[in-house]
Amino acid sequence: MSKRYKSKKILVKTEYKFLAILMILMAAGLFFLPEKIDNEGTNPEEFVLNTLKSDRYISTDQLAKRIIDQDPTLLLIDTRSEEEYNAFTLPNAINVPLEKLLEEDYVSYIDQDSYDVVLFSNDNYHADQAWKIGNRKGFKSVYVLKGGLNEWFNTIISPKYPAENMPETAFKLYDFRKAAGMYFGVGAPKSDTKKATPKKVITVKKKKKRVAEGGC
Template sequence: MRTTDKIVIIGLLLGSVWLFFSGKNTPEKGEIPPGKLHELMLQKHRDISADELTERIINGDPLLQIVDVRDTKEYENYTLSGAINIPLKDILKKDNLAYFDQDVLNTVIFSNGTSDAQIAWNILTRLGYKNLTILKGGLNNWFETIILAKPPTGPYDKEADELYQFRKGARVYFGVGGGIEEESAPKPKVRIPIIKHKKKEVEGGCS
């Protein structure tokens, strides 16, 4: 064998060994490196307030996708109108991930008084899914803010009053007239069509 032959062949072998070891130390494909995750976590648009979410629900925002990550039992008991249920423990199932594998809908994740929504957000963000927000304060806070809204106290404040009127209106929208605290009937589950994430197709080889 000639010298050049040996150099190239040994180069190939060494290259394949290098490749083999380089695979171990890198994060799994598609995952977001820690620095980027930190940046995403600290960005302002990560949370959505109860009022803002309510407004979007009432306006029938077609891009809104609400995901309830609590247990199915809790979900059937009471949930936000239009919310779909994906319990946190099942979030990594393929069928469930399909809801997040798109970049059109804005997804609002919520849970109740636990960090479940936060955990779901972290997992989904690390998987590279986009447009994810968390309902600030969870369902409890939403219920208190909107359904149990109290008239503003103290001297008249136009802004506070408008907010109160909005909340009162929303209360009607959600089917609770005059501040009734009992839980309403299960909401119909709305299925939002899934738009699959499409990557730019590259014209292929010889075909």
């Protein structure tokens, strides 16, 4: 090749000039790419619609039934603080404080497809917030316990005896709740059945950060 350079007495061949310009144009072209559409998560309109819908709620009765049936697809997430969680929580619930929801260790509990995730807090409020964050991020099959733990106490642990004039279903419901209440134990101190065996959740880490492998 050196010979050709000498004979032609040129430093840079035209092809190379062309290629160099092409390369710079390719690099500059990156600037002109239209704004990348973030197609991850729910778009705002859909999100607003989702928040207005109430199908994210699961009632305490439904939840009690699923717990008693030992539904394997159920994953309970306690969005309250750690102290509250330690004081009382639902059987097999996992503590994911709201403010830590998106931290790497915790988000994989919620961002997954294999379980029906039920979020709860003392009332709807924090669980709803957690749900909104999750829904905006596009997480699937996340639910909120309607009324939270307060409702849980009012309905499952200490249900009200229905009035005489109520329909039969109300009595059936009462019976169910009474039975469920027995199942969960009144006041349910934290030590029995619950966290003795924290549910083993196999989470799929969406972002697999590779650990540095020395060498090259």
